[in-house]
Amino acid sequence: MALKLMKGCEAIAEAAIQAGCRYFFGYPITPQNDIPEYMSLRLPQVGGCFLQAESELAAINMVYGASGAGARVMTSSSSPGISLKQEGISTIAAAELPCVIVNMMRGGPGLGNIQASQGDYFQAVKGGGHGDYHPIVIAPSSIQETVNMMGKAFDLADDYRIPVIILADGLIGQMMEPVEMPNNPDPVKKDKPWAATGYVPGGKKQRAIINSLYIETEDLDVLHTRLSATYDRIQANEIMVETYNTEGAEFILCAYGTVARVCKAAVRICAEQGVKVGLVRPITLWPFPTEAVHNAVAQESVKGVLTVEVSDGQMYEDIRLAVNGCKPTEFMGKAGSAIPAAEDIAERIMNMRRA
Secondary structure, three states: OOOEEEEHHHHHHHHHHHOOOOEEEEOOOOOOOHHHHHHHHHHHHOOOEEEEOOOHHHHHHHHHHHHHOOOOEEEEEOHHHHHHOHHHHHHHHHOOOOEEEEEEEEOOOOOOOOOEOOOOHHHHHOOOOOOOOOOEEEOOOOHHHHHHHHHHHHHHHHHHOOEEEEEEEHHHHHOEEEEOOOOOOOOOOOOOOOOOOOOOOOOOOOOOOOOOOOOOHHHHHHHHHHHHHHHHHHHHHOOOEEEEOOOOOOEEEEOOOHHHHHHHHHHHHHHHOOOOEEEEEEOEEEOOOHHHHHHHHOOOOOOEEEEEEOOOOHHHHHHHHHHOOOOOEEEEEOOOOOOOOHHHHHHHHHHHHHO
């Protein structure tokens, strides 16, 4: 298909429809409002259902119901709204239901502001609700990559019966870029024998029970054993990471999302000054590419590691665990919405080199 100039939120919504999403439940909050607005127009055109819920709590529980009936379903929100959905996300994880959740991160804590941020890393990758669970977390760095990831997100959700979070910042949602949209008018439907699609006594299909309440300790232990096995399979098979210019690098940058694009510009600035710098960009934040980070920084040529985020250093904790003390590590970033410039990142690298 030809390239088309699209706003990020609208491109994400269309990509979800092309991936077979036919149900969307959400509630307005900036900077993701263009997603439900677009869905309200397009879903009826393809025989789907758009519903603006009375609250974020209602929206995520509608997702639970639609997913339990076997539908491909999505919701979207921004940081404070995702916080309100956390109990529902935990319940969806316990019920082993697939869904896709888009979070266009804005500044926090609290209501914060409506500008781009990366302050929801902990909430997403550590399981923001109660109990021991993981969603798969995908962090694209461009509109095109987000579009490309939507189909994979729905497939991963169905394959592992797990919530998948697309963790993007407000810049990706609000900027415009040329994108090539997949043309998939008839997506392949996954077989979901576990779904509650109706029960006929004496029929071939067993009664489906969608549940997250386990009164007996032994029963809850069975669930967690099954979930743990699922998470092990995901960690073994679904890690996605980009390594850029890392071979023989003197310094390694670590960043995700839009900030990783700024870091690539910093890599080029450093190259003009005769310093080779590489970038490791986690695409899946969970499962985290620990081995890829460690291998990149463990090279003999590497003198130091700089993690860059628009947060107080949330991913930095996972980077330090991956580096495991083998090289000096530093952090650059601020909480809120202050995105560092490429020139400032390059200057920080030069200061590390002079130290």
